[in-house]
Structures are given as C-alpha cells and as structure tokens.
C-alpha cells in the first residue's frame with residue numbers, strides 16, 4: 061500500500077490522480093490533499109477518500125469548511141498548509157499537481173522530509189530548477205516525472221546509459237492555433253484558445269499550449285530533470301500527440317514512448333514505478349485507426365514563446381524565473397479578458413528584456429525576482 065499526499069486535488073491532474081487511486085484501492089490510499097478555491101469539490105473528495113489532512117487556499121474557506129468536514133480530517137490553509145500536506149509524516153509519495161510557482165516551497169519541504177515526488181507542476185522546476193534538483197540530490201530524493209513528455213523520456217531512458225544520449229526530442233501538438241498564421245492570431249478569443257485539439261487540461265496549461273510556452277517550459281523542465289544541455293533538447297511538431305517524446309542515442313537509435321493522450325497513464329506510472337499496473341482505461345492505441353502520424357519542423361518565429369524559453373533557459377540564473385512569473389501573470393490576464401492573445405508574448409518579452417540576470421540565485425533572490433516580475437507585468441498591463 062502506497063500512501064499518497066496530493067497537492068492540487070481539485071485540478072485536472074489532481075482529479076485524474078484520484079481516478080488512479082480509486083481504480084487501485086488495494087495499492088493506494090490518500091493520506092492528505094490540498095485544494096485552492098473549489099471547496100464544493102474538495103468536500104466531496106474528503107468524504108470519498110477520508111484523508112487525514114486537507115489544506116485550502118484561504119483562511120476564509122478554512123472558516124467555512126472547518127465544521128463541514130469529518131472530525132478525522134484536520135483542516136489547514138495557506139502556504140503553510142501546502143507545506144504540511146507535502147510533508148505529511150505518514151505518506152510515502154507526494155503528487156505535486158498544484159498550479160504555478162506556489163508549488164516551490166512545498167516541493168522543497170517535501171524534499172527535506174525525504175519524500176519521493178511525482179512532479180506534474182512544471183513551474184516549480186522552471187522557476188528554481190537548480191535549487192530543486194540540488195536539494196533532491198543532496199537528500200537522495202527521486203523526482204518522478206508526470207508530464208507526458210517527461211514520463212515518455214523517463215521511460216525511454218529506462219536501463220540506458222545517460223552518457224550515450226545524443227538528444228531528447230519533445231513532441232508538441234501545436235495547441236489550439238497550430239494551423240493559423242501569426243496574422244490569424246489577432247483577435248482570437250479565450251474560448252478558442254481553450255479548445256486544445258488533443259488534451260483536456262486546466263485553463264492555464266491549455267493557453268500555454270496555444271502560445272507554445274508549454275513546450276518552452278517543458279524544455280527547461282527536461283533540462284533539469286534529465287541534466288541534459290539545451291543544445292541537446294529539440295522540439296518537433298506532432299499534431300496527433302501519440303508519440304509523447306523520444307530519446308535519440310549516439311548510435312542513431314531513437315526510442316519513443318507512444319499511447320493515446322490520457323494523463324492517467326503517466327500519473328499511474330509515476331505512482332507504480334518501477335512496476336506497471338493494469339490500465340485505468342480500456343482504450344488502447346490502435347495505430348491502424350489513426351492511419352498516419354505527422355511531423356513538422358518547429359518555426360520559432362511563428363511560436364515566439366519557444367524562442368524566449370530557449371533563450372531564458374540558456375541565460376540561466378533568474379531568467380527562467382522571470383519567464384515563468386511573467387507568463388503566469390500574462391496568461392491569467394488573458395483568461396480574465398484584460399489582454400489579447402498576442403499581448404501575452406509581448407509582455408513576457410518586455411519582462412525578459414528589462415531583467416538583469418542574477419547567476420546562481422538563492423531561494424530568497426528567486427522569490428524576490430518572481431514578485432518583482434509579477435508587479436512589473438501588472439504595471440505594464442495597467
């Protein structure tokens with residue numbers, strides 16, 4: 061029996077993690093969970109899974125909830141609440157499926173507590189990759205990827221020698237606007253942008269897919285998870301999202317991982333690794349039904365956020381922190397209808413241009429740069 065702590069239980073990855081737990085009750089139990097603002101769903105989840113600990117985002121929601129949860133469930137809130145969930149003494153593994161760089165402090169706390177981490181939350185690795193990976197290696201903690209591309213690479217690296225890797229090849233669907241030119245991006249709506257062709261995901265990552273910032277964040281995530289230089293990480297457009305990513309070795313062999321687009325597969329693999337359990341879904345990959353798979357070279361002038369991400373990653377230090385914070389705020393403003401789709405990349409570019417990189421930043425410096433960048437974007441947009 062593996063006892064699980066789950067950050068972001070009410071989200072897309074969070075609810076699919078609960079599907080996996082529900083499918084294998086003899087193997088998994090939910091020890092603790094956090095939510096943001098979706099208190100109604102949180103209550104249902106608490107009644108179904110009976111975790112010992114629940115964290116909510118605000119004191120206000122804590123006050124509302126405290127009398128509605130069973131006595132066996134302790135309720136906490138805020139960043140301290142996230143940290144308490146992440147470090148639950150009785151849990152074996154943390155699934156980090158919270159959204160945004162708010163995931164950084166619970167991740168670091170979990171590492172210090174020696175917890176294995178199934179990591180979906182990419183913003184944490186982008187904003188402070190060197191701090192997270194240094195801490196994980198010092199505490200001998202495994203970071204098991206959940207993101208579909210990184211799970212694919214993790215599987216393609218299984219049993220191989222990392223020194224014999226020539227390159228990592230991440231696949232990108234191209235997102236909601238993959239068939240439009242830059243000119244055709246003027247005036248696109250939020251609901252068009254939220255219409256991802258292959259995956260059903262949370263709003264922020266769906267917009268990131270449309271701007272291609274998602275793939276940019278994933279390049280930086282791959283750099284930190286697999287310790288591979290940016291020059292050896294490529295992205296190829298693959299509109300079907302069937303090949304989830306590939307590793308090319310020095311002898312020219314390419315090992316890929318394929319499957320239908322279903323996040324419950326990589327989530328479950330992260331929880332069962334190195335074993336595999338029965339699939340949660342009956343749907344199998346029938347290549348004859350798909351017929352053909354397509355691949356295209358990535359155009360960095362069309363998808364400018366890809367260029368920003370490579371440049372920020374290569375610049376290193378606090379540059380990826382700026383990239384991430386600017387993107388988080390810009391996407392939130394787009395979702396609120398305050399800026400246009402193309403303004404997302406415009407304000408991110410401004411933030412990157414304004415920033416003077418700090419090399420090997422401390423955690424305090426990262427937190428400060430994150431806050432300053434958010435303030436800068438808000439003032440730019442105002």
Ligand SMILES: NC(=O)C1=CN([C@@H]2O[C@H](COP(=O)(O)OP(=O)(O)OC[C@H]3O[C@@H](n4cnc5c(N)ncnc54)[C@H](OP(=O)(O)O)[C@@H]3O)[C@@H](O)[C@H]2O)C=CC1
Nearest residue numbers: 068069070071072073096097098158159180181182261262
């Ligand atoms: N969805 C997917 O298929 C994939 C997602 N990822 C990554 O996983 C992470 C989660 O994505 P996804 O599940 O789509 O996101 P969602 O928006 O669907 O869910 C986010 C979760 O985090 C909670 N949350 C948001 N902000 C806060 C906060 N400030 N404090 C506490 N809790 C908060 C939300 O709570 P509530 O809803 O209650 O407010 C919700 O439980 C992201 O980093 C994403 O890039 C990676 C690969 C695939």
Ligand SMILES: CC(=O)[C@@H](O)[C@H](O)COP(=O)(O)O
Nearest residue numbers: 207208232233234235269274
């Ligand atoms: C499911 C998943 O891992 C997402 O990150 C997905 O990859 C988004 O698809 P694209 O970014 O390729 O559009």
Ligand SMILES: [Mn+2]
Nearest residue numbers: 207208209278
């Ligand atoms: Mn992904």
